[in-house]
Amino acid sequence: MRQSSQNAPLFGEDDKTIPPKPDFRHPLVSFLHLFFRTSAIFVYLLYDYVSDHFIACMVTIILLLSCDFWTVKNVSGRLMVGLRWWNRVDEDGTSHWLFEARKSDSLNLTSSAESKIFWLGLIIFPILWAIFVFSIIFTLQIKWLAVGIMGLALQGANLYGYVRCKMRGKSSLDLSHVAKNYLGAQLLKQATKAT
Template identity: 70%
Template sequence: MLRPDSQDAPLFGEDDEKIGLRKSRIRHPVASFFHLFFRTSAILVYLLCDIFSSRFIACMVTIILLLSCDFWTVKNVSGRLLVGLRWWNQVDDDGKNHWVFESKKAERVNTTSSAESRIFWLGLVVCPIFWILFVFSTIFSLKIKWLAVVTMGLVLQWANLYGYVRCKMGGESNLRNMAKNYLGIQIFKQAMKKTERP
């Protein structure tokens, strides 16, 4: 389904897919592996850095390289292959930036594997939570030298999460409408509960 701010373009590998494949099978094991590998490796290096090395610069460079590889892999490979979503920034002839959020066509949506989709969204949502915790732990433990590293981890992982949520849910106006509808339903439910009581 196309969004107002998206384009209809064939996705990476879309022509090669067969619709009749089983949904629970992992069809892209390499993409699934690297989707989680770089994310968890950056977290593990951050947690175990003091144990294996006392050199801050070596640890920082390793973490930032892993986070950069993760950002590129998720944005350019695993999002397309595992869930059929992609996003990017396009600059027009006038020099204006346009963000493009794209999802597979409706008739192709059933080609994505449910197992791969779970792997993708679980990795995409859980890892930024760890970086949020790391930001607060560095502030409260006064390890200020690590604050730039954990902030970089949070920003890179949050950018991919935001981009893919926009792809999945639609443009910004659709997200606002969903939030308004949810709040409206909650207010309506509360009002109905109050009127049911004698």
């Protein structure tokens, strides 16, 4: 039997499947996550070839590192991996550091590709700045020491903050579970010793 062309579905109408999730939900954020830190390293490495003005290069590197710190702390951490850390000051002046992770039961708003980019960028670049600081010390280029320490401090602070967020988000439930099991085992042990 011949099928009539009027009853046949049009091209693409029979594919009512859900479109796959994109690998990069926040491509601009992913780009900026790596752009500022990579630019700071390129300016640092290519200083001799680009400019003879040390102060201009130092200010440019510190501005790029500051933009990177702000972008990673306030934008890419929240959007790419669902983590944030911040400081709250109470009315009496006491300071509280808060490390937060998005609830696991909420919608999965992060992609694995963005998460890998986030963590690789967050780990690799502080290691590079640590290598630069050691090379500055060993080559006795003391004028660059402030820049190297600033790069290590700003990127190390973000690394420390996000590692704390990740550990707090995962381990708060796990640690309480372990503590309850340990406490239960100790109570059982005490009860069996008494009898």
